[in-house]
Amino acid sequence: MPLSDIKVKKSTLLFIFGTRPEAIKLAPLIKEFRRREEFNTFVCVTAQHRQMLDQVLSFFEIVPDFDLDIMMPNQTLFDVTSNALKKLEVVLTESKADCVFVQGDTTTAFVGALAAYYKKIKVAHVEAGLRSHDKYSPFPEEMNRTLAGHLADFHFTPTTQAVDHLKKENITRHVYNVGNTVIDALFLGLEQVRKSKSTFDYSYLRAGNKMVLITGHRRESFGKPFEDICSAISTLASKYPEVDFLYPVHLNPNVQEPVKRLLANKNNVHLIEPLDYPEFIQMIERSNIVLTDSGGLQEEAPSLGKPVLVMREVTERMEGVTAGTAKLVGTNKDLIVAELSKLLDDPIAYEKMAKAVNPYGDGTACKQIADIVSKLLIH
Numbered sequence: 001m002p003l004s005d006i007k008v009k010k011s012t013l014l015f016i017f018g019t020r021p022e023a024i025k026l027a028p029l030i031k032e033f034r035r036r037e038e039f040n041t042f043v044c045v046t047a048q049h050r051q052m053l054d055q056v057l058s059f060f061e062i063v064p065d066f067d068l069d070i071m072m073p074n075q076t077l078f079d080v081t082s083n084a085l086k087k088l089e090v091v092l093t094e095s096k097a098d099c100v101f102v103q104g105d106t107t108t109a110f111v112g113a114l115a116a117y118y119k120k121i122k123v124a125h126v127e128a129g130l131r132s133h134d135k136y137s138p139f140p141e142e143m144n145r146t147l148a149g150h151l152a153d154f155h156f157t158p159t160t161q162a163v164d165h166l167k168k169e170n171i172t173r174h175v176y177n178v179g180n181t182v183i184d185a186l187f188l189g190l191e192q193v194r195k196s197k198s199t200f201d202y203s204y205l206r207a208g209n210k211m212v213l214i215t216g217h218r219r220e221s222f223g224k225p226f227e228d229i230c231s232a233i234s235t236l237a238s239k240y241p242e243v244d245f246l247y248p249v250h251l252n253p254n255v256q257e258p259v260k261r262l263l264a265n266k267n268n269v270h271l272i273e274p275l276d277y278p279e280f281i282q283m284i285e286r287s288n289i290v291l292t293d294s295g296g297l298q299e300e301a302p303s304l305g306k307p308v309l310v311m312r313e314v315t316e317r318m319e320g321v322t323a324g325t326a327k328l329v330g331t332n333k334d335l336i337v338a339e340l341s342k343l344l345d346d347p348i349a350y351e352k353m354a355k356a357v358n359p360y361g362d363g364t365a366c367k368q369i370a371d372i373v374s375k376l377l378i379h
Helices: 021-032 048-061 077-095 108-119 143-149 161-167 181-196 224-239 252-261 275-288 295-303 318-323 333-345 345-354 366-377
Strands: 011-017 037-045 099-103 123-128 152-159 175-177 211-215 244-248 269-272 289-292 308-310 326-328
Touching: 011 021, 011 077, 011 108, 011 366, 021 037, 021 048, 021 099, 021 123, 021 181, 021 295, 021 366, 037 077, 077 108, 099 108, 099 275, 108 123, 108 143, 123 143, 123 366, 152 161, 152 366, 161 175, 175 366, 181 275, 181 295, 181 366, 211 326, 224 244, 224 252, 224 269, 224 333, 244 275, 252 269, 275 295, 289 295, 289 333, 295 308, 295 318, 308 333, 318 326, 333 345
Parallel strands: 011 037, 011 099, 099 123, 123 152, 152 175, 211 244, 211 289, 244 269, 289 308, 308 326
Antiparallel strands: none
């Protein structure tokens, strides 16, 4: 039989995700698999976060094959979990997937892994092994990723520390340390932005002045901790009138209310709508320092040489803290003010963090994952 007549067995992959961070981290991986003829690659979005998700899908030119559209006003974790689980039953039956991919620690990731397990379909967990060892911080992410990890068959970790976390939970088979796909996404995104030559208007940022990029949205910080964060930013803005503080404010009312109440009257604090992904990565590149409670930013910013101050009491990304690219400041007003002041005032302290080596990889995670999955499922 001529070689051209031999049919290569194709494996069907289903990517399940529902939020902007998952979409960002999975986009370059979906593109990598779609380049490979041995895979049928399908995408299912739960749309746990509708608007912010759609922006990323549009930028990376990914059209979902299944859209569960579960987002509703004032949705609870019970709503997201039950609605997604029931609707995924139909998707898994229709797609005939051989392997389901989930990413990280969202409720969609946990439910996607659970639904695949109920159907006895293999589960690949991307960004596996992150742990804070406190089941209520971050909530509900710590238990989402732990449960997804125990349901998964293949584990793609971002760092060696994540491998160690899995080992302590007796997860040792099919664990692969590949780096974090967020770095692949960042490089791909910046490349696309430069090619398109698209820039958005940020003329309100003063040319040549330092800029601090701020993001804050963690559920466990709602209430007084968030007020303390805003109070710290207010103090810093008064102390450094020549520095611009750029804050794309999360849409959650628990974030919007204290931020607008405590920061709206500061001339050098720019409160703006949440940015699309291409605009956001341009702002990381434009910034000097990042002040955040976001997980992904702790990984992205160091790739561009930006020191990160993490406004959380604990982080599952201790590798960055150990490597010196990030520092934990919690929600303590005095500590936030002191550490950010040090980076603005002390060039040696700034350079030490800016030049530390990013422990989250070199932008080749997606190729590594696709090569491994090809060997596991095809050959």
